[in-house]
Amino acid sequence: METIQQILTPLLNMNLFFLVAAGTFGGIILGAIPGLSVTLTVALILSLTYSWELLDALALMLGVYFGGVFGGSRASILINMPGGPSNVATSFDGYPLAQKGEARMALTLSTIYSFVGGIIGVIVLGTLAPLVASFAINFSQRDYLLLALLGLLLVGSLSKGATAKGIFAAGVGILVGLIGMDTIGGGTRFTFGSLELMSGVNFIIALLGLFGMSEILFQLRELNQKGVATFLKKAVFPPLRFILKFLPMSLRVSVIGVFVGALPGAGGEIAALLAYDHAKQTVKKPNREFGEGAHEGVIAPEAANSAAIGGALIPLLTLGIPGDAVTAIFIGALFIHGLQPGPLLMEQSGDLFWVMVGSSFLANIFILIFGLLIVSLFIKIVTVPKQILLPIIAVITVIGSYSINNSMTDVYWMLGFGIVGFIMKINKIPVAPLVLGIVLGPLIDTSFRRAYMGSEGFGGFLYGFINTPITLILTILFIFTVLGQTNLFATIKTKLKKS
Template structure:
């Protein structure tokens, strides 16, 4: 069967009565779960697997794909309204989404997130349809050195572009690296920094750290500033209408990061988290007004939201074409494929085209359903901000506790949640950025794994990293990123002197 015939069959599946029904069910469930802090697409898909027993495989998989990108689409809501990211991929959304909500622009922030997500997902679905086989071949050429260099670039870039002192940002990243080493070494089986505590053998879950550093720290701020009128300002969500100026400002980031996010999503192991951080850093670097980032910038919100949804769609390329999960969520989806008797990989397109093309075609329909659902519901969703302060604090704490406990059913993780909440408060007080910490924690384990794999292959020869043009390109950009704080400091100093002389 040729590509055109496969696409036609895919749209027949997606736009059949059953296809529309199960896509709608999937995105509704995904959006509802994505809104709740602590529950993400992995949990949603894992819960859905038993429900799909006995279903037609193509419709079951279409529904679970809808759950995936629906959860990604909806997870920005809690990040914008409560500064509480429930998934790693929405951490970057808090940087400018939450400040917009604090300024009484929650409605606009949610509308920007909805439109950017729709554009990113739709453009990526088009690329997925056109370039899936070719991009899968490109992704498989990336080995351990390329992944290590790419991840190092991501961490250095987000650290260098962080607000405030770059020294504090690098210390924050180092702390993230230190925390990720806790647990059993996956290669040698050696216990590392567990201090005899059995509960630390498996390491520390991302959710514990994210909710501690962001949500609990924010709760502390709400309690500390309980006498101010910020809630009254935040409760006024403002208009959800986007002006021509807003759309014009969003157009550039949406076009750029639809492509960047999709390409990063194609790389197995990269995923939406790396895409969102890299897009945020890239957009900040391109901006003529970088100081606006972190204070409610439209571009700062548009870039990661577009990239996250594009990367989520892009992660289906290695899954469908190679049978290799492109992210943690698609790893769970791979299990769902196997449970339903479908083997993803190079033969899927020819042996089961209705599944391959049906999933891709359903993404167009899913994105349309998501934008239709989310935009009209924004005024109702944003009413979360009108909740009285004591109740809001209680809800955030409940979400945090339930979200963390539901992952491992361990009371020890609740103590860790409190510990990282204290760390988050201290970091806020000392003006240490949390983003480098989180990104170093997320990527640290993968960086170590890829670095050690390459050293094993090369028999300990580090020079192998400098014989690859792709790696050298990434390392060159990394060095430039390292120089950014120095250049920025000198430019700021010179600019300040010039202004003083003209006064």
């Protein structure tokens, strides 16, 4: 009974209630602005609230966290410029949907299933946190390597028939992701003596250029053509039967999101990419081909990245280990207020844990409310003529690039990636695999090298792929995925039919 009262505290305490509401609404708006990452926003909130009461500060930060991750989908869908890394996969089908006049449908589905994914994440956080944490902490470097390789196999799914070009783009992306200082050996790679390249290429900068500026340059070629605004379909809220059709898939990808989110360092972007691939592999009859405006292509990544937030909070509150960059800031907030994150936190400050669970639950309710209420506000973006909209997006892109490190060098990098992305689009080379390589390259590099260094020679390294249940399961999953991507199963089935 006491636990239920603690969970309901944010709902019954008007101060906490309004802080969660304000944080969620502000997070949605700020998350929709490319370049203003959730990590940066939560860090700013921490600096403004360090003198507040702990529960008040955490309520506002949690609202911003959930709202910011969700808000990034608005820009992904409407202008093909992901608001954050975890919204990259949303743009694969969200933007084509908007281009087909179904922006309202895409925004509505992403809102509903972000809510579903977020609630699943919170439920797991509140009921299975210690179990999930013990599972996640047992992940070895070899397991992270397999997880990253599974993500890299998305190249086939994202290449839209140009698999060879997609593999090439992914390879280039991996090389770009490796630029900078080697985190293991301490040396430098591909820096060519430049001090500014020592810190590597910022992923957000690459994102803004490859998706944002390249789209602006590409759209400039079609200024005299009719835009989306001329054929925006009439607003009709989808019927309940239509919404429930996607519920089983959303539950599956939400579970994926929770477990990936609970892995320290994995993050919502990997969860969203894996969920997108899961949807593409399991959905038999989508309304359209994936990459052309499939509803499932919007639902899967949004449910997964929202569920990943609940997953990321699990190692924070149970083990004192941040699940991603944002939860690392939450650790700082707890330290500032004299608390020690870790196994004893739930015993010594159980009320804090349950209030955070309640605040997270409330934030997802506000996501559903605000997300549906302001669909019309966001939808006006696609009705703005391109001659007005494109310069505004260009200015936002430049400001977002500069604001990350207050550096003009980042702006130049963004413009460079924009030109590269523009050339790739003209030559029908898929951009998504390049982004995939930039994201997964560093993880593949560090996890492979650490796994090999911890093995006794090459034989010991190979044996490690079958010596623990988690690794064995991931290895089998990887092998089956490779066989599925190469269509080997279909070939065998065809030959058996002929014989």
